[in-house]
Amino acid sequence: MKSQPNSTKKPFHLPTGPRESRRHTRKMDSKGIYQRALRSAFEKLHPKIAVKNPVMFLVWVGTIVTAMMTVNPHLFGPVAGENLRLLNGFIAAILLATVWFANFAEAVAEGRGKAQADSLRSTKSDTLARQLFPDGSIQEVKSTDLRRGDIIKIVVGDMIPADGEVIQGVASVDESAITGESAPVLKEPGSDVASSVTGGTRIISDELVIRVTADPGKGFIDRMIALVEGADRAKTPNEIALTVLLAVLSLVFLIVVATLPALANYANSPVSVAILIALLVALIPTTIGGLLSAIGIAGMDRVAQFNVVATSGRAVEACGDVNTLVLDKTGTITLGNRLAEEFISVNNHSAEEIARVSLAASLFDETPEGKSIVALARKYGANDVDFDSSTAEGVEFSARTRMSGTNLPDGSEFRKGAVEAIKGFVRSRGGKLTPDLDAAYERVSKLGGTPLAVCQNNEVYGVIYLKDIIKTGIRERFAQLRRMGVRTVMLTGDNWITAEAIADEAGVDDFIAEATPENKIEVIQKEQAAGKIVAMTGDGTNDAPALAQANVGLAMNSGTQAAKEAANMVDLDSDPTKLIDLVTIGKQLLITRGALTTFSIANDIAKYFAIIPTMFAAAGIGDLNIMGLISPNSAVLAALIYNALIIPALIPLALKGVEFKPLTANQLLQRNILIYGVGGAIAPFAAIKAIDILVGLLNLA
Amino acid sequence: MSRFQYIWQTFAETFSESTRRRHFSTLQILLVMCLNLALAPAVLAATGAQISRSQAYSIAALGLLTFGLGAYLVFVIFQPEKF
Amino acid sequence: MIAELWQIGLTLGILVAIVPVFGKYMADVFLGQKTFLDPVVEPLEGLIYQLGGIRIRKSMTAGEYIRAVLFSNLVMGVFVYFIIISQGNLPLNPTKLPAPSWDLALHTAISFVTNTDQQHYSGETTLSYASQMLGLGFLMFTSAATGIAVAIAFIRGLTGKPLGNFWVDFTQSITRILLPISIVGAIVLLILGVPETLAGPVQVTTLEGGGQFIARGPVAHFEIIKQLGENGGGFFGINSAHPYENPNAASNLIETLLMLCIPAALIYTYGVFAGNTKQAWLLFGMVFIIYIGLILLTAIAEYQGNPLVNSLLEGQQPNLEGKEVRFGWAQTALWAVSTTGTMCGAVNGMHDSLMPVGIFATLFNMFVQIIWGGQGTGTAYLFVNVILAIFVTGLLVGRTPEFLGRKIEKQEIVLASVVMLVHPIAILIPSAITLAFPAQLAGISNPGFHGLSQVIYEYASAAANNGSGLEGLGDNTLWWNLSSSFSLLVGRYVPIVALLLLAEGMLHKQTASASTGTLRTDTVLFTGVTAGVILILGALTFFPVLALGPIAEGFQIAKGG
The missing domain is CATH 3.40.50.1000 (HAD superfamily/HAD-like)
Structure with missing residues (x-):
């Protein structure tokens, strides 16, 4: 018979090694990801998929219209200027690239999940399971035919076919397929913690009888596959609100640009439809619009790489708000286990006496605490030989009695447990309590230790100081x-x-x-x-x-x-401190979205200063061309090329997430506004100017 | 739930119902082109002799396209969950 | 130049001194605290509530509040429309003016009921005393009170209090704020020389021996509420540039302060409601700085004068075209920026004659609507902008954005978006239509970039419920009356509905307590970011229009064209 741990908490199974070394347990083929993404980015051009991303859909429609204008530059009325076909062709090509880059970002983010899902799927193979029927017969059935409530038997070497609850047997199970932890885990029935098994793991010793707890396709691994693949990725509340904001900005700019020709014609500086589309695309928040879904997928992916499975993006986002x-x-x-540090004797007993009684009380205690008490008692000279453990009987710990111990055949009862519980025990046996027990109890408590009182029959011997590490x-x-x-x-x-x-x-x-x-x-x-x-x-x-x-x-x-x-x-990994890291990941996810939104909007200032003055040069506002861009056409192309290239340039940031520093909100705001707000306003001026010079050198426009 | 929220929701639901089928059927395209047929002469009349008949037709189509995109964005604003 | 800038400084100094006192008073009124006027107005209010059958203790839901606003405004608008349309048969019409056209009457009624007071007519030659006093004067009180009531309901929702009762807020706005100040103010204006009479125009013989009619009328009481209520519809066509509306520097000072005091003080009122006057002062400061910036831009441009004129005069002269010499460039610039900022719309000089920089500033004011903003609604728009700023910055600190402990989520962004969309829809779309057919529709008196500004200004003024105009536009046409009525209605009621729904949404949210991880909204940093969001969003939306209007005109004048 086994005694139970003497605290209300069971020790956690803690993995070994520093956390960094435990990440990326499932190897992924990154080359494959990019190859797949290159193709997938084209597939996402399909209108049915493209319509799901409002900002990019606008760019896609713009691409089609400018492509038509490449064929016939005067489609929407006569336009002045030379080489219109070339210019419109360039615009169409850059717009197409913009959409493709955004699709590529999403495809890469999804690809990482897909690769993970593939490696998970490899653990799921159609195996034959031995189903036990109520009449005691055993029949081989396909693992996919197992239903919730079925009873199956698995023996050493078998893949566990479905999630289940152990109802019989003790065996070690290799769970490395899902946890990456190579040390086998002991599974046995009854205990809260050790009785559940996961489909896809392998039994490496003995045999188990388990009750299936999940229908096919609804098991833990299936849920994980669906999650990392992003198959049931619902938008998070924050993402939804941001989508609204991006749609509103797009609609505002659509109205601005659509009403512009009437104004421009009145001011005698007409503009071609292709240039208007270019202006629209430059203004709408394409950067964040193109990367928004990639950020969300990558956030889930970061959590998964951390060996945590989230049931929804909503949960990850909530982490940041905790x-x-x-x-x-x-x-x-x-640390899970407390260790015996000292024996404090009371009632005029010696330290040796309390060591002996403690040893006796801990004889059947297999918990680390119990073992440490035994070890400490031996140091004090107590000896097992004094007791005949074969005739002794263990008294299990329970949350109600809050003590455990040993009964000897001669009728002596050794107990250790919470001080109040022991006091009650002693009182019930007619013993007396002394004030130095309370003093010892308080001393240990003040040190942050756990005091365990020990007694033999109605006699309190002292307190064991269990130290928390x-x-x-x-x-x-x-x-x-x-x-x-x-x-x-x-x-x-x-x-x-x-x-x-x-x-x-x-x-x-x-x-x-x-x-x-x-x-x-x-x-x-x-x-x-x-x-x-x-x-x-x-x-x-x-x-x-x-x-x-x-x-x-x-x-x-x-x-x-x-x-x-x-x-x-x-x-x-069953590591509860990870909660702290999850808070960081959740915040990082939100900050990445906020940073790119801010950046995207701040960029518009430079794009305006690039396009509007050259666009309305006929209205005499050419002096606003503070960047000194070469020609109207080169200005438009430079702004658009910048607009397109910034998306792939920011893919790594979107996938990795903005670096998070544990600062107060105000410090974070200051830092991020400086980088993404002010930086986002200034950087494109330099970039657009540089691209303009390049465009001029290549004589493109 | 207040009555206003109710109205608001009903509005949003009705709206989503009518725009659920985003893939245009042949009939819808035909209807839009018919509308364009009426619009194009108006554009031609407004611009005077500066543009040709076919240009007027495509300008009107572009106008309808812009309007459609605007309606699409309004739909996104009120039903962002669908995107 | 220094002396004139001192005048501006003095006016602004008085404003800053008024704000906390008046703001606290308004907060007391709407928080149901005791005020010194209680003994006088309580019996009056009691009578009104009894007559109207109003249960004062019953707070309304957003839906009820919205219906009350729309219903009351509709009834009043219809009432005034019929007064105007039948003025020929009504008393108090000494000059025997006939009824105006139906579209002008409609536009005028809508314009006054929406607190805009855009006038496509000259008061003294179009409207009888009955129309002016019973129709317009009445709406000047009620439209201002509607604005204040909505703002208070909005602030209440934002700060987690029930929205209140529209009829009570509406009544108290009049009895405790608008009416007492108007009575005192009108007497002061009378003393300063503003007429108040029901007699018809006087006929005088000029020094040259010719005959002349001098229009007069019940001006003083009309004038005071015109300014205080951000109405701006002048008794006379040339508004506060008329010596009977605004006779001297003292009346000019009073009238300037009157149009600024309610919108400016409402920010402080919010601070009292929220229990955070620090944030109120920060927001006040933010608006104040932008306001001063625009005043300086406008004033300096007027001081430097028109280079085309200067080259003829062979020396720099302030631009005095379209200005009253009594007020000069500085007071006109201050007034122009204030009147477009506060959505008052009264003028003491012709905005049409402002330098392009001034036109830029006045247009910008109306586009963003928060540099004090309209009666009540301005403060509400300010907080819509704050909410948008919070949304963006909240993400930047890694938390679901919160304002006063309430999360900003989809519904708030949708409603804030509706407010954001109103201006592009109500200004840009009708402007584009009008400018697409300049010959048929626009009636522009001054073609070119300035003409473009005239059209944009007219719709901006309507959509922002301002009411001033770059006059010279032939705007009493069917097209103008109807299209600007559309902008007036959209610009007024769509945001009101959105604001009240937003307030109710915020009210029902669970509040979270603040921690160091919560973004504080009462810091200089956050206020600075809010200013950035306001300026960038405003500028991004309207930059192309401004570029083709005042900016292009400025370059044209600078180049000597």
Whole structure:
């Protein structure tokens, strides 16, 4: 019989190695991506697809009209000037390139997901599964015929055919296909954490009987494939609002340009339709319009590369908005296991005595804490030989009793557990309590440790000081989060004093002591009522309601199926600190959109100064040609070429995301306005001038 | 939900219904060309003798195209989820 | 030159001093706090509410508010239309003026009900005293009160309060703000020499022995609300350039301040509502700086005069064409920028005679509509711009954008977009149609770039509910009356509907508390970015038009053409 861990939290399965080395677990063929994107960019010219991107659709229509004007420059009335065919042809070609570049950006972003999906799909093969029927017969069926609720048996070497819950057997499973983690994971029934298996993983020892929990095509891997492929990519609320803004700007400029010929004719400086289209394309926000979907896809992709599966882009975006992080102490702030540091004897007992009693109480405790108590007790000279473990009986830890221990055949009962629980135990056996127990308890609590009282029958021997080890660097991360305006709340089963000490040491903003999993949902609801966006991690079935309630719920892959289904993200590495990185990714996603929008609008100033003065040179405003562009035609071409080339130039930025620094909002605004606003206003002046000189040298116009 | 939001939504829904089929059928193109047939002489009359008949026809078509693009953008503004 | 700039500085200094006091007073009125006028106006208001059957405690939804605005305005517009159309049969018509054409009457009624007061006629020779007082004078109060009520409802929604009751806001705007100031102001104007009489024109014999009619009438009370309510429709055709409307420097000072005080102080009122006067002062400062910039541009251009004239005079002279010598270049420039900025539309000199820079400034004012902006609506537009700025900058800091803790989402952007689209639609499209048929439709008196400006100005003035004009346009035609009526209506009611829906949307949003990750909107940095967004969006939309109008005209004059 196994004893259970003596804390309410189970230790997390923590992956090894620094995070950087764990990224990019699934290798992708980047050359293939670009080749595929080159072709796909042409396919996206199909009107049915093109109409989905309003800004680019306008450019596409403009391309067709200018192409017609290349054939017949005087299609829409007589136009003055020479080499009109050449000019219109150039304009049409540049516009086509603009659309193609935008398609290419989207195709590259999608391509990365597709490549990932392919590698995931390779894990899914049609295998034969052994289905167990209620009458006990076994029959081989196709894995695609398995339905939710079916019972199957898998033996060593088998690919697990579907997501399921272990109901019988113990086996190690290689989950590297989805987590990239090569160390096998132990699966067994009953336990919350270790009982769920994922389709596509391989069993490498023994055999399991599992109950299928997902219908074909709805399993974890299928969901992941759909996500990384972007098949069911719905627009996020923010993207929708931005789409509206871009459509409005386009419509405003469409009205401006469409009404211009009447004004220009009246002012005796008529303009050709091709030039008007060029002006329209230069003004509408093509840069952001062309890259918007690529940014969103790449954002999801970044999350995926981080080994986190998000169920929707909405969840990723919400990460950037998070105000409050609700974090479990164990596994997130502190290392999963606490270690026994010291025995504090009370009631005039010696340290040796308490070591002996602690050893006896921990005999059946297999948790790291239990083992560390045994190790420490041995240091104090306690010896296993004093006990006959074969006749002894383990008392399991439960959340209700909050203690565990050992019963010996001679009737002595050894217990260790929460101080209050032990006090009750002792009192129930008619024992007396001494004030130095409380003193010891407080001392340990103030040190941030967990005090475990130990007793034999009705006699309290002392307190074990279990020390929490706070993860290195966590304090700095919390400081960063605070600067970003994210509040951290620590949840712990510890008492108030211990919790405060740890909260202090780790630098969290708030903590909830003596918390039960049910407390989580209360904390989240309270924060949400104050208008906050809350993120949390969880792995147990009892975390599922809270994960569903939180705006961002990150479930651990090692967790239960229920938790994974309730959450909107699953971390394949089961590393709860990743929540902090997800906040950064979410913000980066929004900032990238904002930066390119700002850049796109700021660019318009230079484009105006390039096109309008040369366009209306006949109206005598040539002096506004402050860039000294060579001719009206070269000015238009330079502005358009800049407009087209800026899209591929910014593809890397769109895919990688704008560099995020953990600054306050005001510092971020200052920095980004300077780079993308002011920079976006100035840079195109230089670029357009340079292109104009080139166009002049090549004598294109 | 206030009555106004209701009206607003109904409007948006009706609007999306009528524009759902974005791929133009032959009939729609024919209708647009018929409209153009009426517009082109007006353009010709307005511009005087400066342009030819075929140019007037294409200018009118361009005007209709511009109007169509404007309507398309208005649709995007009110129903951005579809894009 | 220095002395004149001092005059401008003095006027602006008084304005800055008035703003916090008056802004706080307006906030008190609409927050239901005690004010010193309570004992006087409460019985009056009680009577009005009883007569109208208004339940004052009942706050309206946006839908109810919108219907109340549209319904009241429709009824008043129809009422005034019938007064004007039947003025020949009504009393108070000493000069026996006949009814104007139906389209002029329609345009006039719409123009006054929308707080625009664009006039395609000369008051003294077209409208009877009955039309002026019972029709137009009445609308001057109600249209201004409508604007204030909408602005207050908008501010309430933005700051998370119920929108309020239109009939109460409307009544209180009149009884507690417009009427008291008008009564005091009209008496002051009377003292300064503005006439108030129901007698007909006087016939005098000039020094040369010829006969002349001098028009007069109930001017003082008309004048005061014309300025205070941002109406701008003059009793006389030449508006506040007429010595009976604006006799001297003192009356000019008062009238300038009157047209500025409500829109400027409403920004402070917002600050009191939001509990953030720092932000109010920052926004005030932003508008104030742009305002001063435009004044200086206009004033210096007028001071430098017209190079064509200067070359004839062989010396630099201020441009005094179309100006009252009583006011000079500086006060005319200040007035021109103020009247186009505040959507008042009254003039104390002819904008047609401004240098191209001045025309640029006045057009720009009407395009952006927030350099104080119209009665009430200007402040609301200011916050629409703030919301757009927040949307862009919010993304830049990596959070869903928030204003006063409320998220800016699709609905807000859609409604702000509707407001943004009104001007291109109501100005550019009719202008293009008019200019496509210059001979048939435009009636331009001064062809070329200036003529283009005249047409654009007329529609901009209508769409922005300003009312001034680059006169010289033959605008009393069926086309002009109807097409500018379209701009008037679109420019007034579409934004009002959008604003109220926007306010209600914001009201029902859950507020989030601020943190260091939240973008603060009461900083110099954010205000600067807002100014950038306003100027860039305004400039981007209208740059081609400005280039072909005043900019081209400026280059033409500079080149001696």
